[in-house]
Amino acid sequence: MSQAILLQITSFLKVIPVWLPPVAIASGFLLVSIGMGAEYFERLFGHWSSYSPPFAFFGVVCLTGSIASAMYVSINRQNLTLLFVFFTFMSGRIIQGAIAARIIQKIAKLLFSDSDVSGSGLVSKVYHYIIKKLKQRAIVFVTTFIIIAHTSLSISAVYVIGTGNAVEAIERFWMGFFFLTISGMVFDFRHFAHRISWTAAIGLIIAITGAFLYNPVNFSAYASVLGPYLENPVPEWIRLPLGAVGFLFGVLIWAVFYTKEG
Amino acid sequence: MSLVSILSLLWPALLLISLIPLVLMGMTERGYSQRANLIIGLIGVLLLISIYQSSPLSMALRWSLTVIGFAVPLALGVISIQYIVEETSAPI
Numbered sequence: 001m002s003q004a005i006l007l008q009i010t011s012f013l014k015v016i017p018v019w020l021p022p023v024a025i026a027s028g029f030l031l032v033s034i035g036m037g038a039e040y041f042e043r044l045f046g047h048w049s050s051y052s053p054p055f056a057f058f059g060v061v062c063l064t065g066s067i068a069s070a071m072y073v074s075i076n077r078q079n080l081t082l083l084f085v086f087f088t089f090m091s092g093r094i095i096q097g098a099i100a101a102r103i104i105q106k107i108a109k110l111l112f113s114d115s116d117v118s119g120s121g122l123v124s125k126v127y128h129y130i131i132k133k134l135k136q137r138a139i140v141f142v143t144t145f146i147i148i149a150h151t152s153l154s155i156s157a158v159y160v161i162g163t164g165n166a167v168e169a170i171e172r173f174w175m176g177f178f179f180l181t182i183s184g185m186v187f188d189f190r191h192f193a194h195r196i197s198w199t200a201a202i203g204l205i206i207a208i209t210g211a212f213l214y215n216p217v218n219f220s221a222y223a224s225v226l227g228p229y230l231e232n233p234v235p236e237w238i239r240l241p242l243g244a245v246g247f248l249f250g251v252l253i254w255a256v257f258y259t260k261e262g
Numbered sequence: 263m264s265l266v267s268i269l270s271l272l273w274p275a276l277l278l279i280s281l282i283p284l285v286l287m288g289m290t291e292r293g294y295s296q297r298a299n300l301i302i303g304l305i306g307v308l309l310l311i312s313i314y315q316s317s318p319l320s321m322a323l324r325w326s327l328t329v330i331g332f333a334v335p336l337a338l339g340v341i342s343i344q345y346i347v348e349e350t351s352a353p354i
Contacts, residue, residue: 032338033334036334036338048287055283058283059280062279065276067330068331069270070327073266073269074324088335090339091336091338094339098342098346098347102350189342191350192349195349196341196345253343254346257343
């Protein structure tokens, strides 16, 4: 009986739509390259009187196509898919590490900024800080609720009015999970997305989400239990440290920039 | 014909095409003559032919583009952290 339940859970974890992570990473990469390229072209050559934005954009699109094609050929010939996913995964983890470091720094600043504040004063300060943060997060709560409600209804529809095919329902679950991860990343990116251009920011969010799904650290606890049943591209004992190392690198890079900023 | 073989032919052509807007805008900016445009165009065509003909040159360029592609997400990640620090260093 327990074996049967275990196998059912395992098959559930395995049925991420196969096309979803690679398509997300590839399309995210294209958006990142086009966004970043357009930004750099504008910065480098924007002051020319002969500069024409549509013409330059055409050049950026062709350059992105060239880089993407050359990468595809190299990755295909040398089997480097996992390495590229790893790079994208790490870029997501370092950003998360930096955001965590920023939150810790804000809390530390709140607690230690004013040495005279103690007792009830400190409690009220912390209370107001938490309320402020919850208000800021309200939009994420609403978005999460909408995505979860939509995914639940969509999965129910498969059984109530649809074919009743379990695989279809599971695929809809993963699509919901994909959009939930994207909404979380968008919230993290709100501080700086306008600085790196929205095209690049959205591309990076989509690529990172694809890389997280390709290498789902969130499911590590389950995956390690079910290890023998899963066909993971990366062994579990490598994946967890990689995630932690990426996170620590993020904290480190944040600390370097923070120190420089003063 | 497989996708890899099509893309192997496509990337050098796209690389050269992507340089056309940049070169034309630069030439107009500096006020070069029609003849200079023609010479640059010929150099471009020769370069394209040599990429297709010379395997080491093609390989070196392809790997350079691959390294750039691999570095793009990480570079953007590091730039993002810099912006996180700049944008959020204001007092609470």
